[in-house]
Amino acid sequence: MNTEVSVGRRSGEMFLGAVATSLLVWLFGRMEVAWVWACWVALVPWLAVLDRVRTVRQALAAGLLLSVVFTAVIFGWFADALQGYARSSSAWAYWLVLLLCAPILQPQFITAALARYLARRWVPEGAFLRVGLVGALVYVGTEWAWPKLFSDTLGQGLYSSAWQRQGADIAGAHGLTVLLILGSECVLAALKSFAARGWKWPGARVLRTPVAVLVAMVGGLTGYGAFRYQQVSALMRSGPALSVGVVQANITDYAKLREELGTYDAVRKILDTHYELSRELMKEPKPDLIVWPETVYPTTFGSPKSPEGEEFDQELAQFVGENQMPLIFGAYDLEQDREFNAAMFLGPVGDAEEKRLELGVYRKTMLFPLTEYVPELLDTPRVRGLLPWLGTWKRGPGPQSFVFPLRGGRVLKVAPLICYEAIFPGYVAEAVRKGADLIVTISNDSWFGTSAGPKLHLRLAAFRSIETRLPQVRATNSGISAFISPTGEIVSEVQTGQRAGVVMTVPPSEHVWTLMVAWGDWFGRTALVLGLVLLAVQALFRQRSAAKPSA
Secondary structure: OHHHHHHHHHHHHHHHHHHHHHHHHHHHOOOOHHHHHHHOOOOHHHHHHHOOOOOHHHHHHHHHHHHHHHHHHHHHHHHHHHHHHHOOOOHHHHHHHHHHOHHHHOOHHHHHHHHHHHHHHHOOOOOHHHHHHHHHHHHHHHHHHOOOOOOOOHHHHHHHOOOHHHHHHHHHHHHHHHHHHHHHHHHHHHHHHHHHOOOOOOOHHHHHHHHHHHHHHHHHHHHHHHHHHHHHHHOEOOOOOEEEEEEEOOOOOHHHHHHHHOHHHHHHHHHHHHHHHHHHHOOOOOOOEEEOOOOOOOOEOOOOOOHHHHHHHHHHHHHHHHHOOOEEEEEEEEEOOEEEEEEEEEEEEOOOOOOEEEEEEEEOOOOOEOOOEOOOOOOOHHHHHHOOOOOOOOOOOOOOOEEEEOHHHOEEEEEEEEHHHHHOHHHHHHHHHOOOOEEEEEEOOHHHOOOOHHHHHHHHHHHHHHHHOOOEEEEEOOOOEEEEOOOOOEEEEEOOOOOEEEEEEEOOEOOOOOHHHHHOOOHHHHHHHHHHHHHHHHHHHHHHHHHOOOO
16 A cells, blocks of 8 residues: 555656646746746756656656656647648547657657666765756757757747847757756755755755856856847948848638639739739838748749649749849749759849849758658558648758849848758758858748747747857748847747738848857757766766775
């Protein structure tokens, strides 16, 4: 009976710890300044539970439970979004799949729990920083080694702090995550000191280490961020700015539109709406270029599949040529029987009288699993029969930087990203290293519906501007379209569900060197190696200590 009570109590503690931590993450995930403090204490309830586990099995169970609860609390919206995308009435099925996949979506909790448990066994009592550092390094190392569906990490919660988020240009959001985990370890150590003395003052000497380390981390990150924020802002030069027109037409369900109007009239409506909004933007003064969202041209461009498709191609080329307006837009690109999700760079070259057009094509490489891309092993008629919504696109060649001619002889070097690609720091850094002056992201976030998805996607994209110190123009079909400054600030935006054409002014700025651009997404793999090495060293010292004969 005592064993049963003990197991039940332990399970209850694990569950409550997982719920408390998940709710704290949910709070700072709202990206509001008032909740920044929660970033630094969010893991305290779960870490307190880990300090009480006595076996490897209990440690793994605590990690597994948090992965499930965390997925339900933070990413429950994803199950609803998938249900809407698949037009299914079985909400429970998508929730079940989401929860069953939780250990795959959030594996870092399991590996960190195991690493921390082992470290606690192998280090002296009270060495909380050594234990916490191993857990934190393995945590972010796992996130790097097993890329998560949304590339989410705790450090992204610091976005709401204009200064603290600037530290991402050193080691990305994963570097911020390590600091946040160690911050929770310090808070827990201080609380345990109070608890050990009946919640009475334990003395300054006992609190000195956890408080000093926490103050040093928060103060150091804030101080660096304030310096970097001022430095980057000061490099915004006066002079001719780049003017970019962004069209958000808020036309979302293309399949439904085709069912209601027919294919030709559906494409007609989509293009006419974008032409209309673009012409409004081209009233004096004209922007330097216009950007339309991902797959806004819902067929192949340059390789028409029908006479109607050829008509649409010619019409779009005529629109660009007559208005002498460079245009970046999303379409499909066809090569033999392989189809790609692509960004088209269509612009006039030479004198206005020549009306010659130049076309550049960027093919999306990082495709969203299943809805855009299916591995060949799973791509069978039977699987497609069960899941008719599976994607058929092929992968592009990788990161690129385009030299795009603008009106008046100016040239713009663009790092193009399509939707999902904006969440991968290493991919974006590689594109920027090829000489880009501006990040242009085109996206289709309509399948997220009214969930937290569009806001999350925007914040992840903002970290790419912080890491590379480049401005970013983001065009989506239904929101959130935005201009993001090199400090990660969202200067202008068009909210979800709005139809608008907006001119975004990109001020000239000097290139700022960052470690993330120079080394790419370097911190994750480094953290994994360091975490495993520290764990091995601690095990070795423990073994040698145990082997020494007693006096």
